Amino acid sequence: MPHTPHRKKPNLRTTTSAMRESDSAGVHFLTSPRTATALVRAARVGAGDLVVEFGPGSGAITAPLLRTGATVLAIERDERFVRQLRHRFANSPGLRLRQADIREFTLPRKGFTAVANIPFGLSTVLLRRLLDPPNSGLRGASLLVEWGFAKRLTAARPRDLTTAWWRARFELTLVNQVPAAAFSPQPRVNAAHLLIRPRAGTRPGNQRVLWLLLSTAYRTPSQHIGGMLRAITGDKPHRWLRPLRPIVHPGTPAQRLTPAQWAELAERIAAERAGEWPRLPPRLWA
Numbered sequence: 001m002p003h004t005p006h007r008k009k010p011n012l013r014t015t016t017s018a019m020r021e022s023d024s025a026g027v028h029f030l031t032s033p034r035t036a037t038a039l040v041r042a043a044r045v046g047a048g049d050l051v052v053e054f055g056p057g058s059g060a061i062t063a064p065l066l067r068t069g070a071t072v073l074a075i076e077r078d079e080r081f082v083r084q085l086r087h088r089f090a091n092s093p094g095l096r097l098r099q100a101d102i103r104e105f106t107l108p109r110k111g112f113t114a115v116a117n118i119p120f121g122l123s124t125v126l127l128r129r130l131l132d133p134p135n136s137g138l139r140g141a142s143l144l145v146e147w148g149f150a151k152r153l154t155a156a157r158p159r160d161l162t163t164a165w166w167r168a169r170f171e172l173t174l175v176n177q178v179p180a181a182a183f184s185p186q187p188r189v190n191a192a193h194l195l196i197r198p199r200a201g202t203r204p205g206n207q208r209v210l211w212l213l214l215s216t217a218y219r220t221p222s223q224h225i226g227g228m229l230r231a232i233t234g235d236k237p238h239r240w241l242r243p244l245r246p247i248v249h250p251g252t253p254a255q256r257l258t259p260a261q262w263a264e265l266a267e268r269i270a271a272e273r274a275g276e277w278p279r280l281p282p283r284l285w286a
């Protein structure tokens with residue numbers, strides 16, 4: 001007869017006190033299995049894929065993730081959750097659990113997908129870790145973040161250089177609003193399901209050109225795209241602007257371009273202007 005390992009119930013006292021302390025740090029645990037399932041389904045992962053889960057807590061998202069057959073690298077700082085997860089998933093060979101700080105943990109070089117209910121206070125730091133590096137191994141991400149944060153990130157026109165850099169290389173989609181009632185303790189504001197996918201046709205080789213365009217555009221808000229393109233390429237701006245849709249006139253303020261238009265411009269300039277483009281700064285946000 002197959003041996004069924006004895007499973008202890010999770011220690012609720014320990015879990016509850018860990019949750020209470022996490023609450024004081026602005027951390028909200030997912031209590032809606034339907035939301036966890038939707039988050040995992042949208043990640044489109046399965047056997048052979050590597051998923052990085054930031055802050056698994058007591059495993060609300062880890063469980064459906066493991067059911068997909070993917071390998072889950074879960075990074076949790078709180079020792080009580082780590083112990084609990086080890087116990088709960090003792091028979092899940094797909095789980096690689098690390099007790100570490102997600103702000104410092106070295107992310108895999110190999111292609112990976114990120115899935116997480118992100119502690120609201122760490123959203124920017126984590127997105128920087130995922131989306132800043134020009135050679136990020138990120139294949140996609142399915143994340144729960146604060147609603148206002150998701151709205152700002154997905155606005156039609158990025159309002160700052162960092163967001164423009166992320167959006168020209170990745171498509172960021174606000175899937176839906178997730179009510180505060182889906183968490184315990186409840187946050188004061190609703191959350192959002194944010195989906196991230198690499199932008200089709202964006203090649204790592206174009207990133208120097210892209211950075212040059214964006215950093216020039218965002219340095220001076222009133223700058224016109226025509227003059228900027230002429231200064232960078234030495235060509236008449238129409239050559240680059242003509243194929244863009246919606247239509248962009250040379251007198252358009254550069255910051256009015258959409259992420260897709262920046263991606264297309266960088267792609268075409270890099271393809272047609274072989275040259276020594278300036279190196280990317282070692283830390284892009286510095």
Ligand SMILES: C[S@@+](CC[C@H](N)C(=O)[O-])C[C@H]1O[C@@H](n2cnc3c(N)ncnc32)[C@H](O)[C@@H]1O
Pocket residue numbers: 022027028029030031054055056057058059060061075076077078081100101102103116117118119120
């Ligand atoms: C918002 S909760 C999500 C927990 C679980 N995934 C869920 O949805 O219920 C965030 C989790 O991240 C952990 N955490 C917070 N800051 C962390 C850090 N700097 N490094 C690693 N884990 C962290 C917390 O202990 C907590 O378990």
